[in-house]
Amino acid sequence: MESMLNTRPLNILVPAEYAEREWTGPFCFIQAADPQLGLMKAWRDGDCEGGGDEWAEEIELTKQAVEAVNQLRPRPRFIVLCGDLVHAMPDTPFREGQERDLKAALKGTDPSIPLVFVSGNHDLGNTPTPRTMEQYCSAWGNDYFSFWVGGVLCLVLNSQLFYDASACPQLMEAQETWLEEQLSRASSSTEPRPKHVLVFQHIPLYLKSPDEEDDYFNLQRVVRQNLLDRFKKAGVKAVFSGHYHRNAGGCHDGLDMVVSSAIGCQLGEDTHGLRVVVVTADSIIHRYHSLEQLSAEGMDEDLRKLLEV
16 A cells, blocks of 8 residues: 555654654654543443543643644644554554544644654554554555664554564564664764664553563564563663553663553543653653643643753
């Protein structure tokens, strides 16, 4: 299927245009997750297997998020949405309408702020197939890729291939080959070294601890440990994810696992929100803001001061 990247009315980040390998000073970006249009009503109705036949609430929350980001100063370099863009699974009722309405809501994003999309299990199916992967890529862009911003290397991964690639083993192998190349180059003494390496994926490596039990909301331990070892060896500073619809995560051996709650349906005590991430020469500092707080007050003052250095 022919890519729609050049015809969609969204400012989707094009990796080839983001190759800023030199450090140019502190900057910020926005991490969001799980707008998941349709889940709020489905959750209330106790029918999460369905696609959710109403999603006006999520549309309003997404528009509120866009408006809050648009007014931030300094301007974020990009917004990354870490998966589950819509709730309806591939080839199910409501899918087309949810995708259409999400794109319309995101169209209000300031043109200077590109959008980065990460695939989630609802975007690809719990067991993705070559067909569902092709559908996703045509609608939202590649399912894995890298880009550089201000000397920072960013890797966008398809975590569903880590979770269940039984229906598309060749696609899993292709991502594995690509990822190994990216990580090797990031740590190579012959390549320009990134100031930081960041990873974006939907499913967290873990929720609280690297040795926790396997769960629907994390990656299996054998897969998790393999990725952790490879990420640490390559100098990855942080992994950003969603999927849990609650804030969680932890920092172990210098690698920060950041689990952000949702723009849409909350499954815990957190509020609808976004995470503001500030990148300095030495650190990755981040804080989750409710949409109300971000709309009324902007980012926290201490984060803003880091950008003035």
